Amino acid sequence: MRELMSLSPLFLAMSLALPGCSTLTAGAPLAVQQPVAPAEAQQPNIRTQTPEQLAHTRAEIEKNPIYLIMAGELEGQADHLTQSADFYYAAAQNSDEVAILARAAQITLIAKRYDLAFKTAQRWVQQAPSSDKAAATLTVSALQLDNFPAADQALTQWLHRAGTNDTAVFNELGAYLDKNVPQALAIRYTDHLAQQFPNVVAAQLIVAKLELKFGRTQTAINAARQIIALDPSNETAYDILIVAMSQAGDQTGLIDALKLANRQFPNTDRYTTGLIEAYVRAGNAHQAGKLIEALLRKPIKDPAQLRNLALFSLQIERPTLAQKALLKLEKIPGQRNLAQLLLGRLAAQANQLNVAIKHFNHIAPTSDHYAEARILMAAAYAQSDDMTGALQSLDIALAAPIDVADKQRLTLAKAGLLQSQGLDQESLTLLTEAATLWPGTADIQLQRAMLLLKLNRSIEARDALRQVIEEDPNNAAALNALGFTLADEHINLNEAEQLVQKALTLEPDNAAYLDSLGWVYYRQGKLSEAAETLQQAFKLTPDPEIGAHWGIVLWHQNKPDEAKAIWQRALGLNPNLPVLQEAVKKFAPELLLNVPETDQ
Incomplete structure (x- = not known):
C-alpha cells in the first residue's frame, strides 16, 4: 500500500484502469453481503504489486499516448513549454494518429523546439500526405533550422497540395x-525565395x-x-x-513610378494626386x-482630394486653381462650412479682406x-483698421451657443486683440474673469500671467504660474515662464534652473527654453555655459530676443566685436524689440x- 500512496494521482488513476490492477472483476455482479459477526469479519482481498511490477506498470503508462498528452497539456497550462513539447513529441513517437501528430507538431513549433517539430511534421506528412497544414509545418520548421533545401522541398509539397491557390501559401509563409x-x-530566406520563384507573381509579391x-x-x-x-x-x-521609391528618396524614380501607374490606371485618382505632389516637391x-x-x-x-488639390495649387502659387477646387468642395454635402473657411483664408492671403x-x-x-x-474674421477686421468690427465678431460668437473650448479660444483671441x-x-479684466469662470484652464492663466509681467505685477504673475504648475506639473510653457521670470528678477536662481531644465526635458529642442536656460546661467555668473546655450538657441531659431541675450553675455565675456555682430543680426530681424x-x-x-529712422 505504501508503494501505491507514493504514486501521483494521475498515475494511480490510470493504473487502476489497466488490466490486472482493478479491485473488481470485470462483469461480475455485485452481491449483497450478509451481515456476519464481528469476530468473523473478512479482510478485503486487494491485489498488490511488487516493486518490479510497479516499475513495469509505470513504464507501460509512460509509453501511453493518452498519458503523455495529458502530461503535455498540464505542462503547457503551467507555461512549461519545453517540457510540454517533450511530452507531446514522445506521444507522437508512440502513435500514428494524425490528430496527435498535428498537435505535437503545433506544440513543438510554439515551444521553438524546431528539431522536434521537423521530425514530427515529417511523420505527419507521411500519415496525411494530402494535408497542407502538415506541409506548412514541415516548411517553417525546416526554415527555422536554416535547412533551406528541406524547406524548399516541403514548400513544393505545400504548393502541390494547395493546387492553384499559391497566393494563400505565399501569404501564410x-x-x-x-x-x-x-x-x-x-532576409536570407526572402532573398532565396526571390531566386527560387522568379516568375511566380505571388512569391515576388x-x-x-x-x-x-525590412527597409x-x-x-x-x-x-x-x-x-x-x-x-x-x-x-x-x-x-x-x-x-519604395519614396523611402529611397529617389525623386526621379518616384515620378517615373507614378507616371507608370497613372498610365496603367488612368481612373485611379490617388496616382494622379500622388504625381502632382511629387511634381510640387520637385519644384x-x-x-x-x-x-x-x-x-x-x-x-x-x-x-480629401479636393482639399489636397487646393493645397497643391497654393504651393505652386496658383490661387485661382485653389479657388476652383474649394468651390467644388463647397458643393459636396457636409463640406460647405469647411470650404467657406478655406475660401476665406485664401481671400485673406490675397489681401481681399472684405471678401474674406x-x-x-x-x-x-x-x-x-x-x-x-470668427477669430480669422476678427483678424481681417483688425487688418482693415476696423477694431469695432473685430471686437463685435468675437462678441457675437461668444454669445452663441457653442462649447466651452471654443468660448475659451475666442476669449483668448479677444484678450490678445485688446492688448x-x-x-x-481691459484685457487683464477679461482674462481674470475667464480664469474665475474656468479656473483649470492653463492657456488663460498663462496669458494672464504674461500680461501681469508686462504690467510689472510680477508677484501676481508668479502666483498664477505656480498655480498652473500645481495643476499640471508637466506644463512646459509655465515651467519655462516661471524659471525665466525668476532669473530675470535675479531671485531663486537654483529653482529657476530646475524649472527650465524640466521644461527642456519635456521639449529639448525648444529655442525659447534654451534662451531661458542661457539667461539663468548668465544670472548665475556661468558665462561660458550661458554663451554656449544661447548660441545653440540662436542656431535653432534666429530670434532677436535670443540675439539680445547672447550679445549681452558675449559683452561680459570681453568679446565686444562678437557681441556687436550678433546685435547687428538681431537688429536686422526686428530693430524695434524693446529688450534688444x-x-x-x-x-x-x-x-x-x-537703423532707418522710421524703424526706431
Missing part, C-alpha cells in the same frame, strides 16, 4: 517570416512586401518591377514600387498645374469651424545709427 523568424534569417518592411528598398523595387513585368495589372506592385510647378487643371475638369466627389470676411460670416454657429472662422490696441487693463533696443543703447549705441 510571408506572415510567418515577418512575425516568427529572426530578421537576419528571414511577398518578397517585395517583406523587403520593404531594403532596392530589393523591394526590384521585386515590384518584376511583378509589373509579369502582371502589368497588379495594382499592389505599383503601390510597393511607389512607396515642377508647370507639370503640377497641368495635372491639377486636368483633374478639376472632371467630377470629383472625394473631399464674407466667407467667414457664412459659417454656421453649429459648425466645428465656427470659432476659428494689440494697448488696452492692457535697451541692450544696444547701453553697450553699443552706435549700432542704432545704421
Whole structure:
C-alpha cells in the first residue's frame, strides 16, 4: 500500500484502469453481503504489486499516448513549454494518429523546439500526405533550422497540395517570416525565395512586401518591377514600387513610378494626386498645374482630394486653381462650412479682406469651424483698421451657443486683440474673469500671467504660474515662464534652473527654453555655459530676443566685436524689440545709427 500512496494521482488513476490492477472483476455482479459477526469479519482481498511490477506498470503508462498528452497539456497550462513539447513529441513517437501528430507538431513549433517539430511534421506528412497544414509545418520548421533545401522541398509539397491557390501559401509563409523568424534569417530566406520563384507573381509579391518592411528598398523595387513585368495589372506592385521609391528618396524614380501607374490606371485618382505632389516637391510647378487643371475638369466627389488639390495649387502659387477646387468642395454635402473657411483664408492671403470676411460670416454657429472662422474674421477686421468690427465678431460668437473650448479660444483671441490696441487693463479684466469662470484652464492663466509681467505685477504673475504648475506639473510653457521670470528678477536662481531644465526635458529642442536656460546661467555668473546655450538657441531659431541675450553675455565675456555682430543680426530681424533696443543703447549705441529712422 505504501508503494501505491507514493504514486501521483494521475498515475494511480490510470493504473487502476489497466488490466490486472482493478479491485473488481470485470462483469461480475455485485452481491449483497450478509451481515456476519464481528469476530468473523473478512479482510478485503486487494491485489498488490511488487516493486518490479510497479516499475513495469509505470513504464507501460509512460509509453501511453493518452498519458503523455495529458502530461503535455498540464505542462503547457503551467507555461512549461519545453517540457510540454517533450511530452507531446514522445506521444507522437508512440502513435500514428494524425490528430496527435498535428498537435505535437503545433506544440513543438510554439515551444521553438524546431528539431522536434521537423521530425514530427515529417511523420505527419507521411500519415496525411494530402494535408497542407502538415506541409506548412514541415516548411517553417525546416526554415527555422536554416535547412533551406528541406524547406524548399516541403514548400513544393505545400504548393502541390494547395493546387492553384499559391497566393494563400505565399501569404501564410510571408506572415510567418515577418512575425516568427529572426530578421537576419528571414532576409536570407526572402532573398532565396526571390531566386527560387522568379516568375511566380505571388512569391515576388511577398518578397517585395517583406523587403520593404525590412527597409531594403532596392530589393523591394526590384521585386515590384518584376511583378509589373509579369502582371502589368497588379495594382499592389505599383503601390510597393511607389512607396519604395519614396523611402529611397529617389525623386526621379518616384515620378517615373507614378507616371507608370497613372498610365496603367488612368481612373485611379490617388496616382494622379500622388504625381502632382511629387511634381510640387520637385519644384515642377508647370507639370503640377497641368495635372491639377486636368483633374478639376472632371467630377470629383472625394473631399480629401479636393482639399489636397487646393493645397497643391497654393504651393505652386496658383490661387485661382485653389479657388476652383474649394468651390467644388463647397458643393459636396457636409463640406460647405469647411470650404467657406478655406475660401476665406485664401481671400485673406490675397489681401481681399472684405471678401474674406464674407466667407467667414457664412459659417454656421453649429459648425466645428465656427470659432476659428470668427477669430480669422476678427483678424481681417483688425487688418482693415476696423477694431469695432473685430471686437463685435468675437462678441457675437461668444454669445452663441457653442462649447466651452471654443468660448475659451475666442476669449483668448479677444484678450490678445485688446492688448494689440494697448488696452492692457481691459484685457487683464477679461482674462481674470475667464480664469474665475474656468479656473483649470492653463492657456488663460498663462496669458494672464504674461500680461501681469508686462504690467510689472510680477508677484501676481508668479502666483498664477505656480498655480498652473500645481495643476499640471508637466506644463512646459509655465515651467519655462516661471524659471525665466525668476532669473530675470535675479531671485531663486537654483529653482529657476530646475524649472527650465524640466521644461527642456519635456521639449529639448525648444529655442525659447534654451534662451531661458542661457539667461539663468548668465544670472548665475556661468558665462561660458550661458554663451554656449544661447548660441545653440540662436542656431535653432534666429530670434532677436535670443540675439539680445547672447550679445549681452558675449559683452561680459570681453568679446565686444562678437557681441556687436550678433546685435547687428538681431537688429536686422526686428530693430524695434524693446529688450534688444535697451541692450544696444547701453553697450553699443552706435549700432542704432545704421537703423532707418522710421524703424526706431
